[in-house]
Amino acid sequence: MxxxxxxxxxxxxxxxxxxxxxxxxxxxxxxxxxxxxxxxxxxxxxxxxxxxxxxxxxxxxxxxxxxxxxxxxxxxxxxxxxxxxxxxxxxxxxxxxxxxxxxxxxxxxxxxxxxxxxxxxxxxxxxxxxxxxxxxxxxxxxxxxxxxxxxxxxxxxxxxxxxxxxxxxxxxxxxxEPKDPRIAKLLALMEQKSGGEYGDVEHWAEKLGLSRSYFHTLFRAQTGLTPARYWNQCRIKKAQNDLLETNDSVTKIAERFGFSSLYVFTRLFHQMVGVTPTDYRQQSRLNL
CATH class of the missing domain: 2.60.120.280 (Regulatory protein AraC)
Incomplete structure (x- = not known):
């Protein structure tokens, strides 16, 4: 070669x-x-x-x-x-x-x-x-x-x-690579719930029987993201679906997924998706 x-x-x-x-x-x-x-x-x-x-x-x-x-x-x-x-x-x-x-x-x-x-x-x-x-x-x-x-x-x-x-x-x-069964179980749980703010790191680590530092290291090695980043990604994906499938206000959707304010939700949504929640909904519906 x-x-x-x-x-x-x-x-x-x-x-x-x-x-x-x-x-x-x-x-x-x-x-x-x-x-x-x-x-x-x-x-x-x-x-x-x-x-x-x-x-x-x-x-x-x-x-x-x-x-x-x-x-x-x-x-x-x-x-x-x-x-x-x-x-x-x-x-x-x-x-x-x-x-x-x-x-x-x-x-x-x-x-x-x-x-x-x-x-x-x-x-x-x-x-x-x-x-x-x-x-x-x-x-x-x-x-x-x-x-x-x-x-x-x-x-x-x-x-x-x-x-x-x-x-x-x-x-x-x-x-x-195959997922560590402990991390795989946690990912499924995070995907399922996707509501509320990210829990205390000590709590997540304790549930898996891991130290805080090793939990972070293992989670990032398995997903490429920090636990908090992955959690926010799950919430934003669920919010995207609700913006398309419901007529609920952006404020109500932000509250549903545990964001502390509309500002925090909008800023994070823009960072991950590239547009604001309102623009995302309008652009998607214009193309239906």
Whole structure:
């Protein structure tokens, strides 16, 4: 195997309307996607598909023919990075579309990278939407195809991309390893209740028979989040559902899930979802 030294070709944000045709196509290089909003499925030539929703990471090997089918009613957008595991000169690739093949008659074998199994699953779910969105934003290249002569731009973008890849591998490891049964039981309980403020750390640790410090260490190793952060994530997910499925006021929903004030709820919701609760409800209903 050649020396692994990841190299970004280009990265961009792509919004797709329901009536847009997006594919079939394939990419000459590997690509990594972050679903920023909406939901869709990627359909392969054999009829199999993968369903993607907001907060999903999707990894696509080079040379796999596919098309995107957008779910009706959902404003859909993703951020993607097209890269190589190690740099290989592609002088014929001057703009982003050159790294995609849209028609069989345009196929260029000299551009196709060899698929490598590097341990990245086809799909992962992120554990913090704003954090991952920021990682992908930092790799944006304004649709410019980078080459080895653009050293300043190459250095900045690829430095950010190495950090992004590091977090992808860490996330894949966390989601593939079996959960400690004590933490798994607690996660199920937190998902089920999701009401009230986060309990005293000593209480959670005591219920599991662990010291406070080890409880924090174990919980973070298993989930990538602190217990309080995971608890807030559970509450925000439940609040999102109520904003869509009920006509209850934002204040009532904040009280239902134990937030001390509307201000605290709105601030945390914005941090995790990217918009305020009111805007989230309005945007979702406008697209029904």
């Amino acid at each position: 050649a020396l692994i030294c990841p190299f970004v070709r280009f990265s961009l944000r792509v919004p797709i309307a329901v009536d847009n045709r997006f594919g079939p196509r394939f990419c000459y290089v590997p690509s990594l996607y972050f679903i920023e909003s909406g939901s869709a499925k990627v359909v392969y030539d054999d009829g199999s598909y993968v369903q993607l929703k907001t907060g999903a990471l999707y990894f696509l090997q080079p040379g796999i023919r596919h098309k995107w089918v957008i779910n009706e009613g959902d404003p859909f957008a993703f951020r993607c990075v097209f890269f190589e595991w190690s740099y290989r000169p592609k002088p014929q690739a001057r703009v982003s579309i050159d790294l995609l093949c849209l028609r069989p008659e345009d196929y260029d074998d000299g551009l196709l990278d060899e698929p490598l199994e590097m341990g990245i699953p086809e799909q992962l779910m992120v554990d913090s939407f704003p954090f991952w969105k920021g990682l992908f934003e930092s790799v944006t290249t304004d649709v410019k195809v980078l080459d080895e002569e653009d050293y300043p731009g190459l250095l900045a973008v690829n430095g950010h991309f190495l950090v992004l890849l590091h977090h992808v591998f860490q996330l894949a490891r966390r989601q593939s």
